[in-house]
Amino acid sequence: MTTVLESLNTALHHLLDSDTRVLILGEDVLDPYGGAFKVTRGLSSKFPDRVLTTPISEAGMVGIAAGMAMRDLRPVVEIMFGDFVTLIADQLVNHITKFRWMYNDQVRVPLVIRTPMGGRRGYGPTHSQTLEKIFLGIPGLHILAPCDLGDPGQLLADAILVDDEPVLFIENKLLYLAPLQDTTTLTDFSLVSSPSPAVLDYAPVYTLIIRDAPPPAITLVAYGYMATLAREAAWKLAFEHEIFSELVIFTQLAPLAPEPIFASLQRTGRLLVIEEGTLAMGWGAEVLARTAEAFGSNMHAARRIATCQLPIPASEPLEAAVLPEPDDIIQAVKIMVI
Amino acid sequence: MQNNLSLYRHLYRIRRFEETVLDYFPKGVFKGTTHTYLGQEANAVAVLHWIKSNDLVVSNHRCHGHFLAYGGSLRALFAELMGKVTGVCAGRGGSQHLHWQNFYSNGVQGGMIPIATGMALAEKRKQSGAVTIAFLGDGTLGEGVVYETLNMAALWKAPILYVVENNRIAQTTPIDMALAGTIAGRFHAFGIPTIELDSSDVLEILLAAGELIAQIYQESAPQTLILHTYRFGPHSKGDDTRDSQELDHMRSERDPLKIHASRLPSDQRNTLECEVETEIEQALQQALQDPYPTLSYL
Numbered sequence: 001m002t003t004v005l006e007s008l009n010t011a012l013h014h015l016l017d018s019d020t021r022v023l024i025l026g027e028d029v030l031d032p033y034g035g036a037f038k039v040t041r042g043l044s045s046k047f048p049d050r051v052l053t054t055p056i057s058e059a060g061m062v063g064i065a066a067g068m069a070m071r072d073l074r075p076v077v078e079i080m081f082g083d084f085v086t087l088i089a090d091q092l093v094n095h096i097t098k099f100r101w102m103y104n105d106q107v108r109v110p111l112v113i114r115t116p117m118g119g120r121r122g123y124g125p126t127h128s129q130t131l132e133k134i135f136l137g138i139p140g141l142h143i144l145a146p147c148d149l150g151d152p153g154q155l156l157a158d159a160i161l162v163d164d165e166p167v168l169f170i171e172n173k174l175l176y177l178a179p180l181q182d183t184t185t186l187t188d189f190s191l192v193s194s195p196s197p198a199v200l201d202y203a204p205v206y207t208l209i210i211r212d213a214p215p216p217a218i219t220l221v222a223y224g225y226m227a228t229l230a231r232e233a234a235w236k237l238a239f240e241h242e243i244f245s246e247l248v249i250f251t252q253l254a255p256l257a258p259e260p261i262f263a264s265l266q267r268t269g270r271l272l273v274i275e276e277g278t279l280a281m282g283w284g285a286e287v288l289a290r291t292a293e294a295f296g297s298n299m300h301a302a303r304r305i306a307t308c309q310l311p312i313p314a315s316e317p318l319e320a321a322v323l324p325e326p327d328d329i330i331q332a333v334k335i336m337v338i
Numbered sequence: 339m340q341n342n343l344s345l346y347r348h349l350y351r352i353r354r355f356e357e358t359v360l361d362y363f364p365k366g367v368f369k370g371t372t373h374t375y376l377g378q379e380a381n382a383v384a385v386l387h388w389i390k391s392n393d394l395v396v397s398n399h400r401c402h403g404h405f406l407a408y409g410g411s412l413r414a415l416f417a418e419l420m421g422k423v424t425g426v427c428a429g430r431g432g433s434q435h436l437h438w439q440n441f442y443s444n445g446v447q448g449g450m451i452p453i454a455t456g457m458a459l460a461e462k463r464k465q466s467g468a469v470t471i472a473f474l475g476d477g478t479l480g481e482g483v484v485y486e487t488l489n490m491a492a493l494w495k496a497p498i499l500y501v502v503e504n505n506r507i508a509q510t511t512p513i514d515m516a517l518a519g520t521i522a523g524r525f526h527a528f529g530i531p532t533i534e535l536d537s538s539d540v541l542e543i544l545l546a547a548g549e550l551i552a553q554i555y556q557e558s559a560p561q562t563l564i565l566h567t568y569r570f571g572p573h574s575k576g577d578d579t580r581d582s583q584e585l586d587h588m589r590s591e592r593d594p595l596k597i598h599a600s601r602l603p604s605d606q607r608n609t610l611e612c613e614v615e616t617e618i619e620q621a622l623q624q625a626l627q628d629p630y631p632t633l634s635y636l
Contacts, residue, residue, distance in 0.1 A: 023463075052494070060452045060486030067456020070442075071394075073463065075456075090483075094446040095453060103437035104427040104635075 011153030026078030375403030448481025477508025
């Protein structure tokens with residue numbers, strides 16, 4: 001079965017093969033190493049002129065790639081660990097996302113910055129974080145996150161070639177080796193894939209419900225690897241606790257187009273948002289705020305599950321205690337529904 | 339002689355534009371901030387004398403002189419500083435944020451150096467033959483991303499000319515309190531050749547810039563021109579903490595207009611100056627009458 005990693009890697013091979021404007025920049029992206037998580041494996045052997053291994057200079061390489069994007073190339077930057085996105089903050093905030101608007105729409109910056117986020121690998125406080133929350137809400141920045149549904153490679157390809165805006169593309173580390181799922185593997189679920197209703201129509205929203213189940217009592221919302229864990233929780237809730245849910249999975253985090261949540265909430269009246277970023281001021285907070293603005297007191301319950309407000313510990317039991325697990329989702333749902 | 343007159347026209351246009359900006363700021367004509375190029379005019383005029391239409395220019399917060407020497411419109415620049423719809427970027431950007439044709443500026447220090455270098459590398463990949471000119475000041479040498487970029491520019495042979503305008507002061511901090519070692523040493527560390535000039539003579543700078551740009555066309559690799567210069571005006575408006583005697587001295591000894599004016603017959607110079615005065619006045623009046631952008635520009 002194809003993994004998320006293979007899907008992304010294959011897409012990059014096709015892109016470099018089909019469009020000479022595409023090039024890759026990043027640390028240690030050359031073969032035989034092929035990148036710290038192997039997403040760029042094989043690219044430099046086939047396209048040696050368009051795969052640039054860089055010094056350890058995240059801000060510089062992202063700025064250089066942005067300059068290339070403004071002059072008609074389609075560069076893709078790999079930031080080796082998502083934790084290092086703090087180093088590119090000035091480029092993202094004061095340069096890349098500013099140019100189009102402040103230059104009165106006279107330029108475009110079609111740049112994709114890919115980076116792995118997330119814990120559960122024991123890498124400790126500076127190599128395990130989920131930091132996209134820092135950049136959520138920056139005007140002009142698209143933030144995407146593939147999951148193990150649909151076609152992650154196509155999502156990346158569209159971000160590179162179709163989207164004219166800068167894109168931060170978040171890849172959860174545990175998703176890389178996850179096999180892609182569909183209705184033939186998820187036999188207990190029915191899967192609805194719909195284009196995002198606003199802003200980007202290439203980044204789909206997926207809705208999973210237990211097949212032939214009674215009406216759902218709660219809406220679960222997640223993205224990335226947390227969507228995989230939320231799916232596990234939804235299955236257990238259905239088959240072990242007889243609580244039925246609707247799981248809404250986003251691949252476009254920002255700008256947020258919350259309509260699929262609203263549609264589900266019309267049916268359930270209860271909302272639980274699950275994310276791997278730390279709890280305070282995060283994506284879930286925005287989802288809840290937008291939902292509260294739309295539904296007011298017509299909502300029965302709303303909660304968030306996220307990582308504790310702590311650095312991610314290296315020690316395995318401590319790390320597991322800090323990060324959200326399927327059991328945390330199950331406990332929260334039981335409290336909300338009963 | 340024709341060349342000398344033309345150079346003087348560029349110098350004088352920048353001088354009078356900037357003086358007009360500072361004159362009219364207290365009257366409320368311009369809003370926000372500004373960073374004038376008074377005293378440094380010869381740098382932009384000499385370096386940009388050489389560029390061809392497909393070459394790129396990347397500038398910084400002190401960008402008016404670069405923009406005008408590049409060929410930008412006086413009216414559009416006045417209008418941009420007033421926040422008018424006829425401005426370079428329809429008033430969205432203001433003084434520091436200009437883009438027109440192949441000219442780009444931004445107000446945050448250092449970050450435009452990788453942008454410029456990426457542009458140069460893109461042009462090299464496209465084999466357009468274009469050279470990129472990136473202006474930075476001595477103050478910007480404090481930003482780390484500059485050195486990340488110089489490293490990659492040298493590794494990847496970016497066809498770019500870095501022009502360091504050392505006006506010896508970063509806002510109010512004199513260079514000897516902000517810069518250890520030498521400016522040239524910073525570039526030599528990455529194997530980037532430099533030419534260093536302590537001059538306000540447009541012809542002298544012209545020769546050095548021409549030599550470096552010709553080398554970039556030939557070798558497609560980075561070069562640096564270090565220009566020790568003087569900023570006659572405040573960093574922005576009325577925030578000059580320097581000794582007034584020192585300022586008077588530099589104005590009398592190092593005025594690029596005075597230096598170059600001595601080469602011109604006075605009647606021709608007077609005619610030219612009158613023409614520029616009229617041009618400035620017309621541009622200002624036009625910009626004053628221009629409308630503000632409607633909310634559809636949001």
